[in-house]
Amino acid sequence: MRLHRLAVTAFGPFGGTQTVDFDELSSAGLFLLHGPTGAGKTSVLDAVCYALYGSVPGARQGGGQGTTLRSDHAAPATRTEVTLDLTVAGRRLEVTRQPPWERPKKRGTGTTLDKAQTWLREYDATAGAWKDLSRSHQEIGEEITQLLGMSREQFCQVVLLPQGDFARFLRADAEARGKLLGRLFDTRRFADVEKRLAERRRATEAQVRDGDAELLADAHRMQQAAGDAMELPALAPGEPGLAEAVLSAAAVARSTAREQLTVAACTLTAAESAQAAAARALDDVRERDRLQRRFAQARERAASLEQGAEAYREAQALMERARKAEAVAPALDLRESSEAEHRRAAAAEARARALLPETFADAGAAGLASAARRAAEELGGLDSARRAERRLAELLDERAGLDRQEHADADLLQEAAAWLDGWEETRTALQARVDSAQKDAALAEQLAERREPARQRLRAARLRDQLAQDTDQAVERVRSAQDTALRAKQHWLDLKEQRLSGIAAELAANLTDGDPCAVCGATEHPAPARKVAGHVDREAEEHALTAYQHADEQRAEDERRLGVAREALAAASAEAGDTPTEQLAEELQELEERYARAREAAAELHAAQERLRQAGHEHERRLAARQEAAVRTASRVGHRERLDRERAALEEELDRARGSLDSVAARAAQLERRTALLTDAADAARAADDSAQRLKDADARLADAAFRAGFETPQAAAAALLDPAAHRELQRRLDAWQHEEAAVRAVLAEADTAAAAREPRADPDAAQRTADEADRRLRAAASAHDAARRRCAELDRLSARAAASVRRLAPLREEYDRVARMAGLAAGTSADNERRMRLESYVLAARLEQVAAAATVRLRRMSSGRYTLVHSDDRTGRGRSGLGLHVVDAWTGRERDTATLSGGETFFASLALALGLADVVTDEAGGVRLDTLFIDEGFGSLDDQTLDEVLDVLDSLRERDRSVGIVSHVPDLRRRIHAQLEVVKGRSGSALRQRGV
Template identity: 60%
Template structure:
């Protein structure tokens, strides 16, 4: 890091702007900051630290301490500007602490917030802004410098005894700082890596020893108590010589196991030879027994097969007769179907004849058909009379409809007359509702204009009352601050006077034999003054001065706070009086006024909300009045039309009644007479159809009998009944075929097994 230029304004002891050109100072390599106490040497270092980190070193950054110069005019702001090169970048940082400044309007001071600005230099663009954030600027500079404020003050600045504190620090604290300054992390990393490798190697050796011991234990368990004479190694993992001891013990165990293995191999070979011979003998005996059992089983199956031969022959004969009877089955089914059809036709004929009159029950088909045609012609002649009867019934329905419509129109006319009679009263009431709602809307607008100012005055009165207490508290604080300031000034002046009285002793303490006096210039000091009782030194006076300045600043802040509170109280008082400048009212009076206006406004707004419904009700009533007038006129017109329609219906119904009376005869109506004829025609038609169906079914039954007799003779049966008794279903035939096939398959299998030579020879040998 290299400093180029420092500019301080109203900072510390510097009341005006001072600049330090570090480039000119460092042109010879080194430069020295030298001057008497209070000349501002430490303040230059404080300014550099404040520009970099926004704070000054050590106790000078204690709470309540001010960085602003007491010698600066009020309108000159405190500011520090530092131009430097760090991390290969040329930067300019400007900082201003939190400080009071005169108000732009009115008297007094206001507190200005702390500000920071950072600029960077680019050969192409020149100076350009980088950031105005305290946090961003602090992080950027700390990262580029590589040290915090405390580390920078300890290592770089080392002002006024801080170097001694660094030397007295413990080794760990100095190690952390120096390690960061000189980057000793690589040595620590190498040391940590070597330790990690050592720990890894130890873990691998211990794990390998544990595996070797585990293998030795497993070997001893496998060898058994008589396997190895020497005991396995009992050393712990990680001890030297463990692997060699395990290898020696394993060699003894291996040789013993090999001897036991050779002996076991010889015994095993002999036992396997004896086992193979015994197995061959056993297999030969088992094969002989199997062949003997197989031949004996074959003989038993042959005897059982011969016993079932008669059953097999009967099943085969029955199956052949059933297959011949299958050729007669279609004729049998046809005969049964013809018989069922004939019985159904006979039953239908009986039912049809039972519905006829006694003189027609034995009539033939031709007679029945002739009567059907006669009644059908008479039924056709009744169609016109039936239509006339239906029309007459329709006229009765129309007359009833006209009567219902007449009653409805009468009721409508009565309702319309009653409603129209009250129309004037209804319209007047609705118009009065509309007028009242409009008047309420006007009143609501006027009250709304009064309610908002009343509420603002009420809020201002509340603020005024609260700020009055704040004014009294601020006045009390100002009185206390003034008293403290007077006490501090009196104490400082007293200490200053006492110090001036003893200034000779203070100057004498700095005399050195043989060196000239700073006051008289003499190298001889025959009678230096000595401090008397109650002597005050420079530090005590400076602390008293600092206390006096702190009290003065507290008094100024109390005055500023009182001025601000009084301004807010006066503004609230003015707003509470209102625009017309009336006398200020209490908050309770303003609250009552606002509540009364709010209640009146709510009531007027509620009444005004009914304006649109009242207008809609008036418009709806006017529309209903016009509709009722129109409905009454239309009802009168419909009544006239219905009178003419009734006369026409009466004349038409009289003509139709004459035609109906001539056509219905003795029946109650034409429809009843036509229904009777329709039923008679249907019964005659059913009877004629039943006669024809019965004759056709008899003919088909005779043909089926002839075909059945011919089919039974061709199939070899004496009668159709014998063929029917021999019939079997598909399931029965399959059952017989399965039994025949099973007997034949068993016979073939027995013949094959009796032809086996090895089984026959084995049967001749002993069991």
């Protein structure tokens, strides 16, 4: 970067327009910017910084640029302006900036605020003229920053070398040096790494704590399951050793529970043995009681049987006669069934003959069977005709189906032809919709990108309008405060003058005869001054002074607020531009409406593409359907002819088979009925003949059976028979008596029953009580055993769960340990980080080491080889290390801190450090060449020899085609440096006078 020309108007102390030709000054390589204190030497550097970045160096910024930059000596109609002509990155640029200006109104009284203005032009060497590039404050700022590759802070440290800052840098601690280097080299990404590692450490620590909390919860559950017999570890979540302590406590609890389970099992076994013994004793008592009662009941039943013996013998005789009659019963049943069968057969024959024609009334069974055979033979001949009839019906249905298919295919062909005729028009229309929706989608994306800038500009415009109102109000408040302060000051001065006029009366009030006067020393006071009406004393003057001071402070505060408002207004105006807010709102509204319409239209893209795809599928389907319909039409012609030929042959065969009836089915039904009637009649006739013969045989067998059984007649045998119910009842009575008799004899013959009857009476209730008590003890033992078993199972489950949690937490604990070590190492708090150096400090230490190496080259020359700057990683006190800076004195061979340098030594050390830092930052910023540098003050602390050496070093910068401007008021420098820019201070403002080589 090389400066060519600077023009300032109404800027700082310069009331008019002043111009600096840097090309002329830079031709000598080294030039001097001097002038009396307060003349405005630093304002020249402020103008350069303001032209490039729109603001002055941070230490000299005020409450508002429009107020602090404007010269108090400028005429009301003259606007503040700074123009800088420079070459950067091979491009010749001209930057012009005008801060906000409160100018007099063209009509009427008062003032109005003009917004800040900025221009950027570039010189076109081919055309030999300047061309405009931009008038946007934001665009120009981004362009300048990108070309220079440095922020405003870096520019002020590298180009406008402030020696006082570097002197403080030499004496500063590591933290202060880190802040300065961090701003210059932008090491925020390394600080972000430290922050990220710390966040990861906290996150993993929280996860470990959560896992430990879950493990402790399982431990509490194990303690509850163990019946509070488990002692929990006195460790909090996240503390080392918690997992091992919980697993150890769980192992002890499981061992205790298993011992308790063993004891409960032994108790249960003893209870089971006692319960079994009690149950056996109860069974024995119950069995003896049962046998004793059984023997008594058997004696009672034997007595009852003896009383009913006569009735038993009568029932036996009746049963014997019934058994003899039972031998005749089959013959009786056969005779009754034969008679019933004969009656049924005769009735069936009569019914069958009634259905036959009269020609068969006298025919026998053989004649009827012969007629049935003839009818069946004729029916069998009709099977072929029935099949032909069914086939004809199928042919008619098939022919009707062909006709329906023909009509359907004709309709399909007609519909397909009509649809296909309009296919091209349909496809074109659908494709047009797709193309239109795609265009709308692209337009919506373009409009979406423009929405947010338009919204920001509208917000800035609204803020600009609001700030303009606030600025007007602030101006009124400042004007009012100034008037109030002036009146208060005038009032105070008036009172002070009155007090001075009446000060004699105050002195006279303290005079005493004989005491010397404090003014003249006389001891006599013949006519002391008297206080007159309206006398002002010291208290009234001080009260007026306090009121004035308060008013002046209020004025200063109002002016500061006005400066803040104007600065904010300038920023908002630079972002919003000159366009009125209403116009910006209308433009944004129109943009939003266009975006909404475009987005709504673009939403139809997918539907349009889907309709086009479906239409294409429909086109293919209709083409295929039309081709298939044409193939089916051609195949139906031959099929229809074959059906017609087969139909003619079948109709001829059916005419022969039907005879006089309407159909073959009617003829077949007629023959089926005749065959069935004849067959039924023949069967009925044969059945009647057979039943008559069986009835005759049954009568003969019945008479013979009654005689052999001892009955005189069949009727007597029938009377002796018992019906099944009576027979069963009689047999039941006999069987019951016999069974009861046998049972009584069996019971009385039982040895154990008889033995039990001889024993003492049994007591089942006492035995039951003993058994109940044994059951109760068994249930209690079983319950205790189940509880112990469940306790063991629950402890095993929770222990397995805790072990799984420990295994699951192990990788997380390892990750936490690893992240914690890395975070502590990066933050400088780890024990492994012996120098307590943070990661950002480590990077800055490398930069500082580069700066010290670059500064040493010049420092050795300035100090005649005596001093060398070295970087140190040693810790200072209890602080962290990494940013230490020491100076090595070649005369003593000792290394000492830079804070021990004298004033002159500090100057040229800081100058060497500033030049070295300029080189390193320039390389860091992308290698932008800096052809113009400024060095501000500090030369007055050097002796003549050191000053010559420093100037030689600065003069050597010309070897790299650089020019250096020294800002100083040291008189000796005016004799040594011939190219000078003098700042002359006057009542009407400062002026610049330039002198070349």
